[in-house]
Amino acid sequence: MLLEVDGLCVNYGHIEAIRDISFGVEEGTVTSLIGANGAGKSTTLKTISGLRKVRAGTITFDGKDITHARPFERVLMGISQSPEGRGCFPGMTVLENLDMGAFVRKDRKSAAYRSDLDRVFDLFPRLKERERQAAGSMSGGEQQMLAIGRALMAKPRLLLLDEPSMGLAPKLIQQIFTIVTEINQQGTTVLLVEQNAAQALKRSDNAHILETGEIVRSGTGHELAGDDSVKAAYLGGDL
Amino acid sequence: MDLGALFGNFNNFLDFTVGGLVIGAIYALVALGYTMVYGVLQLINFAHSEVFMYGTFAVAWTFVLLHGTGDASWSLGRAVPILLVALVAAMLMSAAIALLVERFAYRPLINKNAPKLIALISAIGASFALAEAMGLRDRFAKWFGLDDNLANYVAPNKARDVYSNPVSIQPHGLFHIGGYSVTDVDLVVVVAALVMMFALDIFVRRTKFGRGIRAVAQDPEAAALMGVNSTRVVQVTFLVGGLMAGAAATLYMMKIGSTRQNAGFLLGVKAFTAAVMGGIGNLRGALLGGLLLGVMENWGSAVFGSEWKDVVAFVLLVLILLVRPSGLLGEALGKARA
Ligand SMILES: Nc1ncnc2c1ncn2[C@@H]1O[C@H](COP(=O)(O)OP(=O)(O)OP(=O)(O)O)[C@@H](O)[C@H]1O
Ligand SMILES: [Mg+2]
Numbered sequence: 001m002l003l004e005v006d007g008l009c010v011n012y013g014h015i016e017a018i019r020d021i022s023f024g025v026e027e028g029t030v031t032s033l034i035g036a037n038g039a040g041k042s043t044t045l046k047t048i049s050g051l052r053k054v055r056a057g058t059i060t061f062d063g064k065d066i067t068h069a070r071p072f073e074r075v076l077m078g079i080s081q082s083p084e085g086r087g088c089f090p091g092m093t094v095l096e097n098l099d100m101g102a103f104v105r106k107d108r109k110s111a112a113y114r115s116d117l118d119r120v121f122d123l124f125p126r127l128k129e130r131e132r133q134a135a136g137s138m139s140g141g142e143q144q145m146l147a148i149g150r151a152l153m154a155k156p157r158l159l160l161l162d163e164p165s166m167g168l169a170p171k172l173i174q175q176i177f178t179i180v181t182e183i184n185q186q187g188t189t190v191l192l193v194e195q196n197a198a199q200a201l202k203r204s205d206n207a208h209i210l211e212t213g214e215i216v217r218s219g220t221g222h223e224l225a226g227d228d229s230v231k232a233a234y235l236g237g238d239l
Numbered sequence: 240m241d242l243g244a245l246f247g248n249f250n251n252f253l254d255f256t257v258g259g260l261v262i263g264a265i266y267a268l269v270a271l272g273y274t275m276v277y278g279v280l281q282l283i284n285f286a287h288s289e290v291f292m293y294g295t296f297a298v299a300w301t302f303v304l305l306h307g308t309g310d311a312s313w314s315l316g317r318a319v320p321i322l323l324v325a326l327v328a329a330m331l332m333s334a335a336i337a338l339l340v341e342r343f344a345y346r347p348l349i350n351k352n353a354p355k356l357i358a359l360i361s362a363i364g365a366s367f368a369l370a371e372a373m374g375l376r377d378r379f380a381k382w383f384g385l386d387d388n389l390a391n392y393v394a395p396n397k398a399r400d401v402y403s404n405p406v407s408i409q410p411h412g413l414f415h416i417g418g419y420s421v422t423d424v425d426l427v428v429v430v431a432a433l434v435m436m437f438a439l440d441i442f443v444r445r446t447k448f449g450r451g452i453r454a455v456a457q458d459p460e461a462a463a464l465m466g467v468n469s470t471r472v473v474q475v476t477f478l479v480g481g482l483m484a485g486a487a488a489t490l491y492m493m494k495i496g497s498t499r500q501n502a503g504f505l506l507g508v509k510a511f512t513a514a515v516m517g518g519i520g521n522l523r524g525a526l527l528g529g530l531l532l533g534v535m536e537n538w539g540s541a542v543f544g545s546e547w548k549d550v551v552a553f554v555l556l557v558l559i560l561l562v563r564p565s566g567l568l569g570e571a572l573g574k575a576r577a
């Protein structure tokens with residue numbers, strides 16, 4: 001397992017946002033977390049990145065206990081996140097934002113870096129056009145592309161994506177999912193949170209369903225996509 | 240009120256203006272400390288005035304140690320070697336105080352996610368404690384067993400009295416701008432302040448660490464997700480503010496020549512005003528605000544009499560903020576762009 005979450009509990013004051021959840025992410029796979037609004041998906045990702053304190057349980061990455069590691073230490077180990085609500089740096093240009101994504105990389109002058117940048121621009125030609133525009137003045141969808149591109153620039157081993165399709169036009173949503181598959185095939189392990197459950201399950205090796213802070217179902221993407229109760233609760237008219 | 244005193248004669252006008260720019264350069268250097276910390280933490284570091292004040296003492300003590308207590312009056316050239324040592328001492332002293340404030344008055348509160356108001360109170364507390372401790376330096380001198388002679392160097396007569404640098408630096412006029420004779424001291428003050436600010440600007444805009452600072456200023460959580468060590472960023476922010484205040488303290492002692500345990504208070508308030516006027520969180524705003532405040536003060540004292548100088552300066556602050564609530568150049572360290 002590249003990532004192992006074991007008995008994780010996270011609180012906001014007295015609110016128990018996450019209650020005793022355990023799951024693993026196998027190296028080289030795509031794993032999805034599916035759940036209703038407020039189920040605790042974003043909290044789970046934030047906790048894996050170290051932005052939220054753990055009340056109980058452990059998080060292990062690549063065999064090392066990172067439960068109490070500082071956020072930047074986790075980035076150095078290879079965990080990168082494209083956060084919910086994008087979190088672009090509004091006063092920096094597109095290029096500067098992408099450069100921030102590569103903050104921990106030591107090879108920022110190299111050809112490899114240049115080619116990673118080109119890859120992001122290939123994925124999102126829009127960003128290339130807007131290279132010198134301040135992120136704060138870009139549209140919501142453009143900022144979403146930027147947040148994903150920025151997370152890729154870190155060349156992570158584990159990529160956490162919190163609702164990457166949010167706010168994007170239908171055609172772009174398709175493209176985002178294609179990109180997720182693509183970067184996974186290039187060797188990046190992905191943990192994906194999505195409202196767009198049908199699409200996410202189709203492309204996931206494994207998936208877990210969160211309800212009010214607990215995992216209520218786990219299985220392969222294929223199993224859950226075909227499950228009647230999952231269909232009724234999360235897939236709605238999608239299929 | 241005597242508008243003629245200011246505007247009646249162009250030479251007089253230049254005299255007051257240039258004089259204001261010189262003192263404004265010192266305000267600007269201190270203002271940078273307020274603005275850096277605010278930009279990164281959205282927090283007003285009220286203890287920054289003491290960071291400056293400790294620097295002024297470091298300068299005076301350096302002269303006492305290297306020259307002795309005999310009063311002397313030197314040209315700038317003669318004082319340069321000791322001044323350079325004093326500059327290093329003041330920068331180290333102010334940086335050390337700034338880091339202490341960060342470590343003990345802020346970090347514990349930030350780690351506990353305390354409201355910003357609490358951190359503000361903590362800063363005010365740190366400010367008073369530091370100022371009063373300096374006022375008691377005669378006691379410390381005794382506790383540490385300094386002999387009478389040395390104790391008297393550190394705290395002549397009474398520790399709360401004005402403490403003059405034993406060496407006063409005689410400025411030497413170089414050239415005139417209107418009615419103002421620009422001296423070598425003025426020139427050094429302005430050039431040194433501009434060089435420091437320029438260096439800081441480069442550091443924040445052009446270096447990797449500077450980008451980390453800007454990232455934390457714009458979005459601390461996102462910065463953490465990029466791998467920025469935010470604790471280190473906050474530390475360096477305080478450190479840099481301290482170094483600038485130490486440099487300002489050296490220039491201040493060159494120009495003014497004496498200090499007290501409460502010397503930081505008024506200068507701190509003015510530097511803070513300068514920061515707000517230029518747009519707090521904005522580095523170039525601090526420069527603009529500092530220079531403007533220095534000039535306005537001088538104009539105010541020309542027109543209304545010197546006892547009105549602070550009234551004019553602060554009324555001006557209120558007026559500027561009424562028209563431009565976020566200051567002349569707008570807020571935010573991170574958002575300020577080249
Ligand atoms: N900063 C916070 N302070 C207090 N409660 C919070 C905070 N952030 C989240 N919560 C609560 O924790 C629970 C889980 O929130 P979380 O953001 O993880 O949900 P989510 O599954 O990502 O939802 P969504 O699909 O709407 O993004 C919710 O009940 C939410 O109200
Ligand atoms: Mg969420």
